[in-house]
Amino acid sequence: FIIPDFPGFTKHIEDFYWKCKSNTEGKVASYIPQLARMNPDYWGVSLCTIDGQRFSIGDTTVPFTLQSCSKPLSYAIALERLGQEVVHKYVGQEPSGRNFNELVLDHNKKPHNPMINAGAILVCALLKVLVKPEMTLAEKFDFTLNCFRKLAGGENLGFNNAVFLSEREAADRNYALGFYMREHGCYPEKTNLRECMDFYFQCCSIEVNCESMAVIAATLANGGICPITEEKVLKPESVRDVLSLMHSCGMYDYSGQFAFKVGIPAKSGVSGSLLVVIPNVMGICTYSPPLDPLGNSCRGVQFCEELVHEFNFHRYDNL
Numbered sequence: 001f002i003i004p005d006f007p008g009f010t011k012h013i014e015d016f017y018w019k020c021k022s023n024t025e026g027k028v029a030s031y032i033p034q035l036a037r038m039n040p041d042y043w044g045v046s047l048c049t050i051d052g053q054r055f056s057i058g059d060t061t062v063p064f065t066l067q068s069c070s071k072p073l074s075y076a077i078a079l080e081r082l083g084q085e086v087v088h089k090y091v092g093q094e095p096s097g098r099n100f101n102e103l104v105l106d107h108n109k110k111p112h113n114p115m116i117n118a119g120a121i122l123v124c125a126l127l128k129v130l131v132k133p134e135m136t137l138a139e140k141f142d143f144t145l146n147c148f149r150k151l152a153g154g155e156n157l158g159f160n161n162a163v164f165l166s167e168r169e170a171a172d173r174n175y176a177l178g179f180y181m182r183e184h185g186c187y188p189e190k191t192n193l194r195e196c197m198d199f200y201f202q203c204c205s206i207e208v209n210c211e212s213m214a215v216i217a218a219t220l221a222n223g224g225i226c227p228i229t230e231e232k233v234l235k236p237e238s239v240r241d242v243l244s245l246m247h248s249c250g251m252y253d254y255s256g257q258f259a260f261k262v263g264i265p266a267k268s269g270v271s272g273s274l275l276v277v278i279p280n281v282m283g284i285c286t287y288s289p290p291l292d293p294l295g296n297s298c299r300g301v302q303f304c305e306e307l308v309h310e311f312n313f314h315r316y317d318n319l
């Protein structure tokens, strides 16, 4: 086993869990009513090792929408199908140093990276127009959901239509980003912007829970092979690129500090989820809706800090 004394290890995870539970900082996302209604007390942690040992504590079967945690996953599919060279003709690899939804492009008039809204909208356009272009939007959604499901080893994955509809209603900024990129000729030819935006909102509205997300994280930790089904879902090259950008850009405008203090690739989403990948060891998902001012789950960030304080999972431990 990759974690030889698993019960001993999970005892520590439980301790961190209870320690973070008393953290009542942060505010639940409120830009749409469906998210504003989330219970701030929900707190769950699930983990899955690359050899399939699993542990969950707290509210780990409560469904939540992927939101920004869909970004590394759609980026992974784009890499897998199109290759790094094609994908990065359209989107950069640099942290933006700005808010995740800021109306800004890089010096080449491309979105800075696939982990912010502009980049993720663009990746959705690539998936729609360049990957199996004959598919309708309905077929493309099924295709994407299936890819995500394979990453999760076939476990709990759904769709929240109320969140989708209200995302689309409250999307002035995302539309502004969409049009701004069209003005600058960012999209591949034949992109239908309305379809591409819908596809982006749909990806954000895919529903998971901590347990299925931990398997997704573990598949990334395991170089693209799902530890539960042993299916090879992604190439190691695609996973390497995804983890590189999660490391530098996955935590919004806290990414630099997170890379420094925690040193583990992660991606957060506004519903309060945090996807954490410890390469060659395990995947973790934490879920707690209250967010700090930068948009990261307060308990999730604290949990990661507790974790690397006790264990040498920081990328530059063990030198």
Ligand code: GLN
Binding pocket: 067, 068, 069, 100, 101, 117, 167, 174, 204, 268, 269, 270, 271, 295
């Ligand atoms: N649905 C959100 C948006 O597009 C997702 C962003 C996020 O999770 N930060 O604004």
